[in-house]
Amino acid sequence: MTAGKALLEAAARLAACGVDEPGPNAQWLLADAMGVPRLRLLSEPGLPVEAAALRKFKKGLVLKEQGLPLAYILGWQDFRDIRIKVDKRVLVPRPETEELAGLAAAFLRTRSGELLALDYGAGSGAIGLWLAKEFPALRLKAVEKSARALACAAENAAALGLAGRVEFIKASTLETVAGPVDLIVSNPPYIPTSVIPGLAPEVLSEPRVALDGGGDGLDIAWMLVRLAPSKLKKNGALIMELGGAQAKKIMAAMPDAVWKEKRTHKDLNGIERFVFAVLNDK
Numbered sequence: 001m002t003a004g005k006a007l008l009e010a011a012a013r014l015a016a017c018g019v020d021e022p023g024p025n026a027q028w029l030l031a032d033a034m035g036v037p038r039l040r041l042l043s044e045p046g047l048p049v050e051a052a053a054l055r056k057f058k059k060g061l062v063l064k065e066q067g068l069p070l071a072y073i074l075g076w077q078d079f080r081d082i083r084i085k086v087d088k089r090v091l092v093p094r095p096e097t098e099e100l101a102g103l104a105a106a107f108l109r110t111r112s113g114e115l116l117a118l119d120y121g122a123g124s125g126a127i128g129l130w131l132a133k134e135f136p137a138l139r140l141k142a143v144e145k146s147a148r149a150l151a152c153a154a155e156n157a158a159a160l161g162l163a164g165r166v167e168f169i170k171a172s173t174l175e176t177v178a179g180p181v182d183l184i185v186s187n188p189p190y191i192p193t194s195v196i197p198g199l200a201p202e203v204l205s206e207p208r209v210a211l212d213g214g215g216d217g218l219d220i221a222w223m224l225v226r227l228a229p230s231k232l233k234k235n236g237a238l239i240m241e242l243g244g245a246q247a248k249k250i251m252a253a254m255p256d257a258v259w260k261e262k263r264t265h266k267d268l269n270g271i272e273r274f275v276f277a278v279l280n281d282k
C-alpha cells in the first residue's frame, strides 16, 4: 500500500461518515502513524506504508469515524509555536485562542520588569504556557477548577521546561486567588447550557466543564469582571475570549469608573470575540 492510495481511501471513508475536512484529517493520521511530516505524504505519494503503520492508521481512522477530535487521537495540538499535549481531560485549544494569546502578548510588551500573569481556566495550559515561553521574565498563575485539567497543564509545563515559573492553583473562583497580577487572561467556558445538547459529537467529547458557561454562557466572565479589579495591579489588563455577541454585552457592563481602554477585538473570522480592558490607575 502506498501513502497516496491509503490517503485517498481514508479520505473517502471519513467523508462518507460526515467527518469535516476528511483529507487533512487522513493526512495527519497517516503522518502520525508513519512518523513522517504530513507534507512529505503529499510530495511523495508513492511512499510505502509498512504493516505496523497501516494498523495504527486504521485504528486512528476508526476513532475519527467515532467522532473523536483529531488532537485527542494524535495526543497533541500545536498552539502558536509550542506543541501542547491534549487528551480527554482538557479542551482542545482552538485557533481563535491563539489570537487571544497574541492580544495578551501585545499587552505584556507594553509592561516592563517582572511580569505576573494569571490564566483563568487554564485547561491544557496553552495560553499561559505560551506566554511564559514568550516572556522569560514572566511568572504564571495557572488557575483551574478541574484537577484533571490542572494535571495536564502541569505535564505540559514540565515538558516545555517552564514548571519553575508556574504556580498551579485549583480554584473555582478568582476570589481565593492571591493578586495583584499584571494580566488576567481567560478563555472561560462560554456556551449557554441550553445550547450544549445540540453541539457536534466531536465537541461533546470534550469536558463539559470546559464548555458550559451557565444560563447565558457568561457565568465565569461576569465573575471575572466583578473580581478582577481586586486582583489586578493598577494599569493591569483583563483580556477574555467569548462567543459572538457576548463580548460587546460584557464590555458594556464594565464601568468607566473602573476600566479604561475598553475595546472588543474581532477574530480572523470577523466575530467580535475578545474583550480587552485596563484597570484605571485612579
Ligand SMILES: C[S@@+](CC[C@H](N)C(=O)[O-])C[C@H]1O[C@@H](n2cnc3c(N)ncnc32)[C@H](O)[C@@H]1O
Pocket: 090, 091, 092, 093, 094, 097, 120, 121, 122, 123, 124, 125, 126, 127, 143, 144, 145, 146, 149, 171, 172, 173, 187, 188, 189, 190, 209, 210, 211, 220
Ligand atoms: C474553554 S476551556 C479553556 C481551556 C484553555 N484555557 C484553552 O483556552 O484551551 C475553559 C476551562 O475553564 C475551566 N473552568 C470551568 N469552570 C471554572 C471555574 N469556575 N473556575 C476555574 N476554571 C474553570 C474548565 O475546566 C476549562 O479547563
